[in-house]
Amino acid sequence: MRGKRMDGRERILTGRHIRAVYGKQSLDTLRNKAILLQFLIFPLMALILEYGVEIPGMEEHYFVHLFAVMFLGMAPLTAMSALLSEEKETHTLRMLHLAGVTSAEYLLGAGGSLLTISLLGAVSFGAIGGFGGMTLLRFLAAMTAGIFISLLLGGAIGLTAKNQSAATSVTVPVMMIFSFLPMLAMFNDAVAAAAKFTYTGQIHRFLCGAQAGESPWMFPAVLLGNALAAALLFAWAYRHA
Amino acid sequence: MSVEHMRQSVNCIELYHVEKSFGRQRVLKDVTCSVAAGEIFGLLGPSGAGKTTLVKILTGQLSADRGEARLFGVSSGRLSRREYGRMGMVMDELGLYERLSCRENLRLFARIYGISHSRGEELLRRVDLGDFAGFPVNRLSKGMKQRLALARALLTGPRLLFLDEPTSGLDPSTAAKIHRLLREEQERGAAIFLTTHNMEEAAKLCNNVALLHQGEMVEYGPPGEICRRYNHQNEIFLRKKDGTLLRLKNDGSGADLLQACARENQIESIHSTEPDLETVFMELTGRGLLA
Structure with a gap:
């Protein structure tokens, strides 16, 4: 693997740099209360409502599915965007670059750390739902794909934003759309028709088993399409930044 | 090689007729100078004189439109990890991780450079932050943050230090501590490139200074010599x-x-x-x- 250097020439990625950034990011996220709260609040709400609320006719694991999708649409996206914009604003990113850390090494280290924390969140949802075996694997696979897309979107926003407030002003509407659309789709057919084409909408339908009558290719196609769009956006932002 | 010999023979920084414009505004005009090993060089000028642009060109963050900037004999546009590892920086924005402790900040960069963590501990003691090693940076005073940034810049035992207003806004005792550290680094043979508004500091510390005005170097030389040159009344x-x-x-x-x-x-x-x-x-x- 090769990464781009600040002077534009290519050079090999260094594992030591990636590990250093990974460790830094893990510590920093654990101490960033505002970000950490997002990773904790959704599993906590799912836990309380899953075991505390019972509504006749409600589908099984309704709250786990709902909050898991909200979690993947919100927490990784906000965390990645906040992280990048903060590093730019406080000039820590510049110090890392001047110490020889390439952009690719940084993104792998910081993104890898956020992916790990997000996956821990996903595992906790699986535990709250009491999933096991294939159900758990399917759940985690869908969550991983969604978290990855959210990280790409958050990264694109963070890379293009000049500072944290600029990043927040873009992040909030984007995460609202992706995290709340699946819930709103339950109340409105037009919203449901649109939500079908978003990764969060599809993951929610997949988790709830609400794909009756749909092509079996719909789920992977939408996820792939969303991932491709997010990756292109990220690549553009990366070059732009 | 003795420090004196290095002083005479090695130029850590060489600038030849460097020019830079942003749009129609010429920010640097025909800047030529050099900084030898073991020398403290002061770049003086008011805000907007082009000091930061010059530092950015030297550190490879910007490219010059004309002329050449070389660090350790390498063009600043072609600096590799080797050259970056031989320089330390304290910029106006310190770039410290506020939620991490002093020790964790230094450990991060020690890991990046592949050097022992004990070097970080040693430097924390050297900048009088040994008792605050576990403190998160957001609980430190400005002077302590400046000293931590200096400790980070010294991690690799750099041959060249870039310092942007290292004592700006600090109390005299903290400023004196930083001056002492800079003297020690100079004695070790490191070249120090200092930008400052503080004339007293420049006159006291620097072997050579350059006065920059609207991107032009209007005077260059040892501070005492410059002052004597303009002693018209005598x-x-x-x-x-x-x-x-x-x-x-x-x-x-x-x-x-x-x-x-x-x-x-x-x-x-x-x-x-x-x-x-x-x-x-x-x-x-x-x-x-x-x-």
């Missing part, structure tokens, strides 16, 4: 113990009188009319350095 003020103030030409004509006063123990104080760097800058540009 006079000495002698205050006697009885309160009398005598004004003598500094050309030998007042030597007898001076000797007589000294013999009779009548001298309260002696001052020369040699200007300070601020006055020289004002004379050259018509404005002050803090303007």
Whole structure:
């Protein structure tokens, strides 16, 4: 693997740099209360409502599915965007670059750390739902794909934003759309028709088993399409930044 | 190789006719100078003079439109990890991780450079932050943050240090601690590239200074020499113990009188009319350095 250097020439990625950034990011996220709260609040709400609320006719694991999708649409996206914009604003990113850390090494280290924390969140949802075996694997696979897309979107926003407030002003509407659309789709057919084409909408339908009558290719196609769009956006932002 | 020999033979920084424009605005005009190993070089100029642009060109963050900037003999646009590992920086924005502790900040960069964590501990003690190693950076004072940034810059034992206003806004005791550290680094043979508004600091620390005005280097040389060059009056003020103030030409004509006063123990104080760097800058540009 090769990464781009600040002077534009290519050079090999260094594992030591990636590990250093990974460790830094893990510590920093654990101490960033505002970000950490997002990773904790959704599993906590799912836990309380899953075991505390019972509504006749409600589908099984309704709250786990709902909050898991909200979690993947919100927490990784906000965390990645906040992280990048903060590093730019406080000039820590510049110090890392001047110490020889390439952009690719940084993104792998910081993104890898956020992916790990997000996956821990996903595992906790699986535990709250009491999933096991294939159900758990399917759940985690869908969550991983969604978290990855959210990280790409958050990264694109963070890379293009000049500072944290600029990043927040873009992040909030984007995460609202992706995290709340699946819930709103339950109340409105037009919203449901649109939500079908978003990764969060599809993951929610997949988790709830609400794909009756749909092509079996719909789920992977939408996820792939969303991932491709997010990756292109990220690549553009990366070059732009 | 002795420090003195390095001083004479190795230029850590070489600038040849460097020019830079942003749009139609010429930010740097034909800047030429060099900084040798073991030298403290001060770049002086008011805000907007082009100091930061020059540092960014030197560190490979910007490219020059014309001319050449070289670090350790390598063009600044082609710096590799090797050269970056040989330089340390403290910029105006310190770039410290506020939620991490002093120790964790240094450990991060020690891991990046592949050096032992104990080096970080040693430097924390050296900058008098040993007792605060576990403190998160957001609980430190400005002076402590400056010292932590300096410790980070010294992690690799750099041969070249870039320092942007390292003592700006600090109390005299903290500033003195930083000056002491810089002297130690100079004695080790490191070159120090300092940008500052503080004339006293520049005159005290620097072997050479350059006065930058609207992107142009208007004066360059040892601070004492520059001040003597602009000592147009060339006079000495002698205050006697009885309160009398005598004004003598500094050309030998007042030597007898001076000797007589000294013999009779009548001298309260002696001052020369040699200007300070601020006055020289004002004379050259018509404005002050803090303007």
